[in-house]
Amino acid sequence: MSGVSGETVRRVNAMTARWAQAVTEGTVFSAPGVWPLLAFLADGAAGPARAELAGALGVPADRAAGAAREVLAGLASVSGLDAALGLWTHHGLALREEWRAGLPAGVHGRFGDDLVTAQERLDAWAAERTGGLVERMPVTLTREARMVLAGALALRTRWRQPFAELPLRPDSGPWRGRTLRGLHRRSVRPDRVGVTGTPDGFVTALTVPGDNGVDVHLLLGEERMAPGRVLAAGVGVVERGLPLTGGGTLPHGHVGPGLHVEQQPAATPEPRTLDVRTVAYEVRADHDLLALSGLFGLTTATDTRAGHFPGVSARPLAVGEARQSAVARFGALGFRAAAVTAVMPVAAAGVPKFRYETTVVRVTFDRPFGFLATDRDSRLVLTAGWITDPTPHPGVPATL
Numbered sequence: 285m286s287g288v289s290g291e292t293v294r295r296v297n298a299m300t301a302r303w304a305q306a307v308t309e310g311t312v313f314s315a316p317g318v319w320p321l322l323a324f325l326a327d328g329a330a331g332p333a334r335a336e337l338a339g340a341l342g343v344p345a346d347r348a349a350g351a352a353r354e355v356l357a358g359l360a361s362v363s364g365l366d367a368a369l370g371l372w373t374h375h376g377l378a379l380r381e382e383w384r385a386g387l388p389a390g391v392h393g394r395f396g397d398d399l400v401t402a403q404e405r406l407d408a409w410a411a412e413r414t415g416g417l418v419e420r421m422p423v424t425l426t427r428e429a430r431m432v433l434a435g436a437l438a439l440r441t442r443w444r445q446p447f448a449e450l451p452l453r454p455d456s457g458p459w460r461g462r463t464l465r466g467l468h469r470r471s472v473r474p475d476r477v478g479v480t481g482t483p484d485g486f487v488t489a490l491t492v493p494g495d496n497g498v499d500v501h502l503l504l505g506e507e508r509m510a511p512g513r514v515l516a517a518g519v520g521v522v523e524r525g526l527p528l529t530g531g532g533t534l535p536h537g538h539v540g541p542g543l544h545v546e547q548q549p550a551a552t553p554e555p556r557t558l559d560v561r562t563v564a565y566e567v568r569a570d571h572d573l574l575a576l577s578g579l580f581g582l583t584t585a586t587d588t589r590a591g592h593f594p595g596v597s598a599r600p601l602a603v604g605e606a607r608q609s610a611v612a613r614f615g616a617l618g619f620r621a622a623a624v625t626a627v628m629p630v631a632a633a634g635v636p637k638f639r640y641e642t643t644v645v646r647v648t649f650d651r652p653f654g655f656l657a658t659d660r661d662s663r664l665v666l667t668a669g670w671i672t673d674p675t676p677h678p679g680v681p682a683t684l
Contacts, residue, residue: 296319302579305513312612314667323355329345341581374395415438442618482517489528505517556644606625655671
């Protein structure tokens, strides 16, 4: 991802890790979908709201707009990722030119008092920018709405090595007794999987490379670990802040959650191989960002008794809604994800013969696990999620 500093990547990934701590069920979310919007708001904020937004971003407010442009430009450089920013203002709201000029060109539209027509336009923008994965804008216009600042991300990658689709029937855990759309493949790259230790327990991490510089990391922690701890460990692995012992050097036996190294008979001499079994999934989630207002620096900004964004407009404004809708699909051929985030200020994701033995590193994801979709070069986490309800096996081929 060109043009984005490592420090900015770490700031956005830090929001991913903090957001993950609130995860308790199956979900998908995108911090890069939120971070630039908050940064543009911080640029126009004042007082406690400005300080809170700067704290959530990890960057001084007077540098926030520049960092937001840096992130948006970097996202635009990621192969397989489409990113867009949109701004719509009520015809009665005059923006300060200094603030509007800090946004990318060509993103500003207007809406009037016909809220039905305006909402249709916003919903159409969300659907178009995500290829139909997210069908509508996550916020709904009201009479008090004066502005909508929105971002959309749509990500697609195909696996370098597709999976074969086979039924998977877990014999233990929450998915016991279900017949799932299982995915299987074997490769000669055992170091695609590894295990790391954290204060909360061990985490197994598998990298599934896409064909365009995007990787999806599957993360399985010990059963007692909270989802947020597993996902945070995954962020540490992606950023190379947590050491990962690769499958090529692991000893025989049960070496990590869902991870075994064992001897198996082989018809010919073979190197150590990696055997992966996981599940297809589609997960959707809608997030009310104001329910986690402290995480996103929006606590003061929601107080409608006063205006908090004098740098945006002379009219007193407060944040009335802030939401994200996200989706992710993982299948035999590849991965797709999308997120639309919107902040709405208002007025104040035969049997052969065996002669040899080979070492097989076998990893199985047959109970709830996490995932991170990342840009390979910058290690920016584009989407993250937790899988609790995988796709059932329908007896038909998978499509991407």
